[in-house]
Amino acid sequence: MIVGMNHFTAIAADKDKTLAFYVDVLGLRVGQRPPLGFDGAWLYAEGAPQALLHLYFDRPVPQPPAGIIDHMAFTARDLRAVKARFDQRGIAYDLRRQAGAGTWQLFCHDPDGAKVELDFDAAESP
Numbered sequence: 001m002i003v004g005m006n007h008f009t010a011i012a013a014d015k016d017k018t019l020a021f022y023v024d025v026l027g028l029r030v031g032q033r034p035p036l037g038f039d040g041a042w043l044y045a046e047g048a049p050q051a052l053l054h055l056y057f058d059r060p061v062p063q064p065p066a067g068i069i070d071h072m073a074f075t076a077r078d079l080r081a082v083k084a085r086f087d088q089r090g091i092a093y094d095l096r097r098q099a100g101a102g103t104w105q106l107f108c109h110d111p112d113g114a115k116v117e118l119d120f121d122a123a124e125s126p
Contacts, residue, residue: 010056040058073116
């Protein structure tokens with residue numbers, strides 16, 4: 001079902017320091033981001049067409065903290081089969097369509113509570 005890593009999202013307490021680290025120190029670049037309705041940045045590796053790291057600048061760290069990673073995302077395929085598998089096992093999920101690109105995003109939590117996102121091509125049908 002999973003075909004690759006899509007991106008990680010992290011909550012940044014200090015926008016300037018966080019961007020300085022990822023851009024100036026690690027060499028990622030700030031790139032295209034759809035109008036999602038909240039402050040953040042998408043960071044890309046040089047020459048990469050897809051962002052590796054998404055940052056939130058408008059959210060407090062959850063209490064109690066859940067660690068430094070907000071969620072992990074994977075590129076996936078066969079949305080109908082995945083939904084059926086989740087439904088058969090009674091696994092709760094939230095399916096959304098991303099603004100701009102139209103990507104289908106299925107959010108769920110792993111058994112330990114880590115947030116997981118599965119991203120499906122916009123052409124797939126739920």
